Structure formats: C-alpha cells, structure tokens
Amino acid sequence: MAVNPGLAHLSDTLFTTAIATYTLAMGAYTAEYAFGRRGHIAATTTMAMARERILVGAGAPLPTEEWPPLPTPAAALPRTTHRTSAERVGRIAVAITILGVLLHAASIAIRGSAVDEVPWSNMYQFSAVVGLIAVLAFLTLLARMPQIRYLGGLILLPVILLMFLAGTVLYANAEQAVPALQSYWLAIHVTAAASSEGILLTSSVLTMLYLLRRRYDIRAAAAGQPSRYPTALAARLPAPDTLDKVAYRAAVFAFPIYTFGVIAGAIWAEAAWGRYWGWDPKETWAFIAWVIYAAYLHARATAGWKHRAAAWINLTGFAAMTFNFFIVNIVISGLHSYAGLN
Amino acid sequence: MSPPRTILSIGGRLMRRGWRRLISMRTALVLLFLLAVAAVPGSLLPQRSLNPAKTEAYIRAHGTFGRLLDRLGAFEVFASPWFAAIYLLLGVSLIGCLVPRIRVHAKAIVSRPPRTPRHMNRLPEHDSWTATGEPGELATATRQMLRRWRVDVRDTDTGVVEVAAEKGYLRETGNLLFHVGLLSALLLIAVGRLWHYEGQIILEEGSGFCNTVLNYDSFQAGRMAQQGRVAPFCVDKMNSFTATYRPDGSASAFRADITYSRGADGAPQHDELRVNHPLRLQGDRLYLLGHGYSPKITVRMPNGRVLSGITAAFLPQDALFTSEGAFALQGKNCATGAGTDLGLQGVFAPDGVTNTLGVTASGNPQPLHPVLAVLAYEGDLGGCTGRPHSVYSLDAAQIATGKLRHVGGANLTVGQTLTLPGGARVTFDGYVQWASLQISHDPTQTYLLIAAGAMVAGLLASLSIRRRRLWLRLTPDGDGHTLITVGGLARSDTGNFTTEFATLTRRLQTAAPPAPAPDPLEPAHH
Numbered sequence: 001m002a003v004n005p006g007l008a009h010l011s012d013t014l015f016t017t018a019i020a021t022y023t024l025a026m027g028a029y030t031a032e033y034a035f036g037r038r039g040h041i042a043a044t045t046t047m048a049m050a051r052e053r054i055l056v057g058a059g060a061p062l063p064t065e066e067w068p069p070l071p072t073p074a075a076a077l078p079r080t081t082h083r084t085s086a087e088r089v090g091r092i093a094v095a096i097t098i099l100g101v102l103l104h105a106a107s108i109a110i111r112g113s114a115v116d117e118v119p120w121s122n123m124y125q126f127s128a129v130v131g132l133i134a135v136l137a138f139l140t141l142l143a144r145m146p147q148i149r150y151l152g153g154l155i156l157l158p159v160i161l162l163m164f165l166a167g168t169v170l171y172a173n174a175e176q177a178v179p180a181l182q183s184y185w186l187a188i189h190v191t192a193a194a195s196s197e198g199i200l201l202t203s204s205v206l207t208m209l210y211l212l213r214r215r216y217d218i219r220a221a222a223a224g225q226p227s228r229y230p231t232a233l234a235a236r237l238p239a240p241d242t243l244d245k246v247a248y249r250a251a252v253f254a255f256p257i258y259t260f261g262v263i264a265g266a267i268w269a270e271a272a273w274g275r276y277w278g279w280d281p282k283e284t285w286a287f288i289a290w291v292i293y294a295a296y297l298h299a300r301a302t303a304g305w306k307h308r309a310a311a312w313i314n315l316t317g318f319a320a321m322t323f324n325f326f327i328v329n330i331v332i333s334g335l336h337s338y339a340g341l342n
Numbered sequence: 343m344s345p346p347r348t349i350l351s352i353g354g355r356l357m358r359r360g361w362r363r364l365i366s367m368r369t370a371l372v373l374l375f376l377l378a379v380a381a382v383p384g385s386l387l388p389q390r391s392l393n394p395a396k397t398e399a400y401i402r403a404h405g406t407f408g409r410l411l412d413r414l415g416a417f418e419v420f421a422s423p424w425f426a427a428i429y430l431l432l433g434v435s436l437i438g439c440l441v442p443r444i445r446v447h448a449k450a451i452v453s454r455p456p457r458t459p460r461h462m463n464r465l466p467e468h469d470s471w472t473a474t475g476e477p478g479e480l481a482t483a484t485r486q487m488l489r490r491w492r493v494d495v496r497d498t499d500t501g502v503v504e505v506a507a508e509k510g511y512l513r514e515t516g517n518l519l520f521h522v523g524l525l526s527a528l529l530l531i532a533v534g535r536l537w538h539y540e541g542q543i544i545l546e547e548g549s550g551f552c553n554t555v556l557n558y559d560s561f562q563a564g565r566m567a568q569q570g571r572v573a574p575f576c577v578d579k580m581n582s583f584t585a586t587y588r589p590d591g592s593a594s595a596f597r598a599d600i601t602y603s604r605g606a607d608g609a610p611q612h613d614e615l616r617v618n619h620p621l622r623l624q625g626d627r628l629y630l631l632g633h634g635y636s637p638k639i640t641v642r643m644p645n646g647r648v649l650s651g652i653t654a655a656f657l658p659q660d661a662l663f664t665s666e667g668a669f670a671l672q673g674k675n676c677a678t679g680a681g682t683d684l685g686l687q688g689v690f691a692p693d694g695v696t697n698t699l700g701v702t703a704s705g706n707p708q709p710l711h712p713v714l715a716v717l718a719y720e721g722d723l724g725g726c727t728g729r730p731h732s733v734y735s736l737d738a739a740q741i742a743t744g745k746l747r748h749v750g751g752a753n754l755t756v757g758q759t760l761t762l763p764g765g766a767r768v769t770f771d772g773y774v775q776w777a778s779l780q781i782s783h784d785p786t787q788t789y790l791l792i793a794a795g796a797m798v799a800g801l802l803a804s805l806s807i808r809r810r811r812l813w814l815r816l817t818p819d820g821d822g823h824t825l826i827t828v829g830g831l832a833r834s835d836t837g838n839f840t841t842e843f844a845t846l847t848r849r850l851q852t853a854a855p856p857a858p859a860p861d862p863l864e865p866a867h868h
Binding site for chain 2: 175176178179180182183185252253255256259260263266267268270271272273274275276277278279280281284285287288291292294295298299301302304305320328332
C-alpha cells in the first residue's frame, strides 16, 4: 500500500486551515477578554474580594482537608439577563474553536488514511495530535466551568505556536512507517503519550495563569492598589483557587494516562528491542518527567508545598516533557530517532 | 524522677527522629527531586551500557575532567552507588510510610464509620428539615438512598437515631495498591537483573546455532545467572532472510525464516522472526535485531587448492548498507611457522556506486548491483599470536609493522576475479544475507507486568474515587415529626463537594420528604 499523495496534500491544507481557524478564535477570545463585562468596576470588586479572602485565610486555619467553597468572582458578579456583545463574541469564539477542532481532526484522519496507518510516527504528526488533545482538553474543562471561557486565547496561543513549528520546522512528508514502528503498540503507546501531553499542556498554561493571578492578589492585598504590567494582566483572570483546581484536575486526569503510556512503551520495547527498559535518552526523560509529576501530586497533599511550590513543580514537569520532545528528539541520538527530520 | 539520660537513649531518640523525618512526605518529595535530577546526566553524557565506544572517546577527549566524571560514575549513572542510594532511601521511606497506612486502612475497612458529630453545623456542609414519621422508619428509608455507602445506624437512649455513612474506601485501597505495586516492581526489576542473561549472534542464511553460551558473539548475564544453564534449544537453520522495500526505497518488512527445535531432541518447528515479533520459547525470547550482507568468494591458490563459497559477515556502515568486513585465510602453520596467510579487507555495497576517487559506496539498501571492493594482503595475519581482534577487519598492527603486505586490490562485480601477483585468484561469487539475533532471558518479566498493571489500576482508583462522609441525626419532636440534620465531609480533594452534598440532600429528601407545614429550618423546595 503506497502513500496517497492527493490525500496527503489535502491533509496539509486542512492543517493550515486549522491553524488559521484557531488564530481567528484566539482573536475572538482575546476580544472577549479585553472588552468583557468585567470591566473596571468588576475588576475592583474582585480585588476587594481577593484581599478579604487572603486576610481571612491567613488568620484562621481551616477545619477540614477541603477548602470551603469560595464564590468565584465570575459567579459572584451580577449576571445581566441579556447577553452583552463581549459574551456573544466569546460564544462565537467557542464555535470557531470547534470548527478548528473539526478541521484539525480531519487533517489527522486524512493523513492517517493517506499513509494507511495511525498517523503519529514522526514529530510533525505527534505535534498535531498533542495540539488537538490540548484544545479538546480545554473544551472539556470549558463544558464544566464556563467561567474560564475567555482564557481560550491563552490556551490556543501555545497550540498555534506548536502547530506552526510542526508545519514548518518539524514538517515531514507523508511516509509509511519503518518496520520498527509496525506494531499496534504504536497506536497505544503514542496515543497515550500524545493525549497526556496535550492535557498537561493545558494544565501548565492554567498553572501559569494561577501563579500570575496569585501574585496579583498578594500585591493587591499588600499595597491596596492594582499591580503594574505584566502582573496587571491577571486582573481579569478567575480566582486563583479556581485556576489551581482546574490545573490540578487536568494533571490528575493526565497522570494515569501518562503512566500507562510509559508502561505501554516498556511492553513495546520488550517486543522490539529485547528489553523493557534500557535508559535510552527518551526513556530517561520520560522517567524524569514522570517522577516530577509524581512529586507534583504529592506536593499537593503536603502542607507548605500546596500552592506556589506545587505550581512550580507542575511547570517543571512540563518543561521536562517539552525537553523530552524537542531536545531529545532533535539533539540527542537514541533509539527513539523517529523525528523524520534527517 | 526521670531516668538519667544515657548516650543510648539520646541515640535512640535521634534515630527515631531521623526515621520520622525519613518517612515524612517532605523527605519523599526531596528524594523524588533528587532522583529526577540524578537521572539527567544519564541522558546527556554517553553511557557505557548503551555505547561503550562513544563513552571511551568522550573520556579521552576530556582528559582529567573525563576521568573524574568516570570515577564519579557519570558514565554508568543508573548503576552508580549514588543513584542506588537515592532510590533505596526512597524505597525505605515509602515502606515506612506505607506500613502504618496499611494498618490504619485495614482497621478502617473492618470498623464502622465514625460516629455522628454533636454539632453538624461545624461541618463544611450541613442541612436540616422536618419530615413526617418516626426516626426509626425514616432512618430505614434514607438508608435505601445510600446504597453504595457503608452505613451504620445507632439508636440512642433518648429516641434519637444517628446514621453514619462513609464511601470511597477504594480510594485509599487504590493508593496503597499503587505504592505496593511500585515497590514490587522495583524489587522484581532487581531480581530480574540478577538472574537475566542476554546473548547476541550473527547468523548467515543456511547456518544455525544452539543456545549455549559459547556460541554467542557476545553474552551478558546477571550475577546469579548460571552461565551453563541456559534454556536448551537450537536454531537449526536460518532458511532465508528477506527484506522488502517500498517503491521509494524505504524498508517495509524484515523476515527471518528459521527452523528451530526445543530441547535436545525436539521436533523441528518453523517460525518467522520479524521486528516486533520475537519467538518466545522456554522462558527465552529470540529477537531479530538487525541484518546485513555477507559477500561470498572463491579463492584458488597457486598450488591448486580451491576454497569455494567462503562468506564473511560485513557490518553496515550507513543506512544504504555500505558494509565493511574482512576475509582472513590462514595459510600459516602456527607450529612450524611455514606458509603464508591471505587477508582481504573490503567494502561491500549492495548497490555499488564508485566515485571518481575510486571509493565505493552503496546507493540503495537492496542488492541491485552488488560490488565488492577488496584490498588484498599477504604475509602474517597475526592469527598465531593469540591476540584477539575484530573479525570485521584485518589486524592493523600487522599491516603497520609490515608483516602483512598490500599486494593488490580491485572493485569486483559478481563473477569477476582478482588475480594477485603470487598467482592466487579471488572470485566474487555473490552474497548471502545475515541476521543479527538476540536471545534474552528475564525470569521476572511476567510478574513485573502484573505489578505495572496494579500500579495503573491503583492510580486510577486513587485519583478518581472520592472519599466522603455523611451523617444524619433524626430527632423526634413527639408529635409524629422528626427533625433531620445532615452533615457532610469530603475526605479527598476532588470534585465540587458543595454541589455533591446538595444532590445527596435532595436524594435523601425523596426518602424522607420535608413535612408540608412551614418550618423555619426547612430549605426551599427544588
């Protein structure tokens, strides 16, 4: 079965269109963020609430393991009965994102039928899948927490960057896999890896927003006045607890998938290379990232590490994962040399 | 009066304090970080276990610094004492943390949920309403709503009925299962390393080998593996090796067709070894790891001796299978010193292209136009010196010292002959293919897979299941009504307990509906 060049070309066109669609959606999300209902008055209200919360939180230790539910600013603010234009723009942004997801998924599916196998055996294809999963993870979180909608642009930004890199630097022509990759474990192992990485990408963006918002709140409480740029950007973000919780939930969802992906990789390595683990650079970095995410989950349950420290551990884990993808694939040679860049 | 402080008691106290610190979460976190950081040089520096040649080259290139790194174990990170120290400490810390947790959890599983607290309104979630009926019957009715909970109903002396319920025990069970699985996995890996063995062999089409240590080109074994006791089986013959290619020249499949037999006198069986499809037999696995070409030559000596169909495995040097190797034809008698050796060092190209400088390389991995470029040497190959050297090249020391003399060379296509000044004639007959096979044995693999499965299952349970406590107090007011107070506590940090509690309360109210009479304590109807 040979590669179908017509389908491969169609897949590439859809990929480019998906990037353009996401960019459009990002513009719409940003418009909602910039001109949203939570203008000047809303921002000051949030600030006052945040100040109060920090003062309360500092004085009285909480009686239970779980924080009492705090009203999120978005929920606490009076909702207008008719939709504002910003809200309408936000809804349109979600619709455009869904269109982008469809184009994106079609591009991957058509690439798959062009090469007649699961299309994630090189860096371009893998990036495409990670980007798709990241957007899907955001949409899933959005369905449960509509108040994070206007963050869409901030999630789409790294996805668009990743897809741009994939389409330019990492691009590889549609080719069928070498014999070493001809195994159903390719579908299992790489799907698990790409899914967990996509979700962890979303988690790390939310964690960055959490840290920014946290700093903004602390400064606001201490100085009693709004922060300057860039911390001021956090003025319209959801409450830090919300961001922290959503980031944690995404990581908690991804961690077992990632663990399974590593184990599936070991099972495949046993069948392909004669051993289940050999400290190949890719394996080593998968191990490093796994250990860091394990530390993140433990930090979330350790007094004194719960908030800021845990957030930084999450970001370190994502950095290790990114290193494993870009640097280990491109710079360090090992058995996982399937980048398709040679 | 307290007993005098002896050195022993102080030492004991310090040890207890040290132990408590070791098993604390904080220490575990630090050790996890150390483990991650310690693994980094293992990926950035060349490792002896993965690439010994590259490692030696790195050490040579970095002089004192390289030797210092070597002494620190930086080229064997994953076998170094400091790496072992971290994971052993982590293991001990984990055991120290797990044992008491297992004890507590076992106790929780067999005991009743904790009793209803006196003041429900101190709980993070609480609610109350008045229902029609006696506490006993209402308790029975609400109990129906808590089907997946562990429920404990107590009647007190005052006629008040208390219901205590808890669910999500599997969360802690899963958490413990994950950690026990992890510890077992580490233990199984260690045991597997001690008893494992691994051998590599290059096998040409038409030949076979038996699974004995001596037959392998290289062999590695764990400390406890008994080298003489490998699984008894033979690959009687590799019937053929096939590589298939796509129109664009990329490989699509490799197949080694073998006949093998189990035990000393097992019946011959057929199998097709492929990449990703090892042959598993008697606890051993046979892998197809690589392939290459062995050029075949016939040598006619001036004295009339004919050596026909000699093959030598050549090692591929690039993706297009430009391969290098050597033929060593010993003619010297080591006892008498009489006679002359003939050595041929060569490059084999399955699709030979010779550039203007006369250098032959391959343009395609497929044997479209096989070319054998040979340099012939006569003299002493050094075979009598007993000094080991690679079979893929002639001994460079013998050439440098002039004991092997260059006597001729040619680029041969199939059927062509090179005639040497001494009268010897070398004919290039063609090639056979070889496959590099690996035999692996690890007695713990299957158990390790079970441990890994337990880890994933435990992880899923411990991250998805929510541990919740719920209490009800049903107080009779004497005129056929009962005041029901409900309180809830989330014992794990997932989900939105506020909405969960509201849903639960609503469900309880379907079993014990709020009395129609207006009551200040009654919540709004939904």
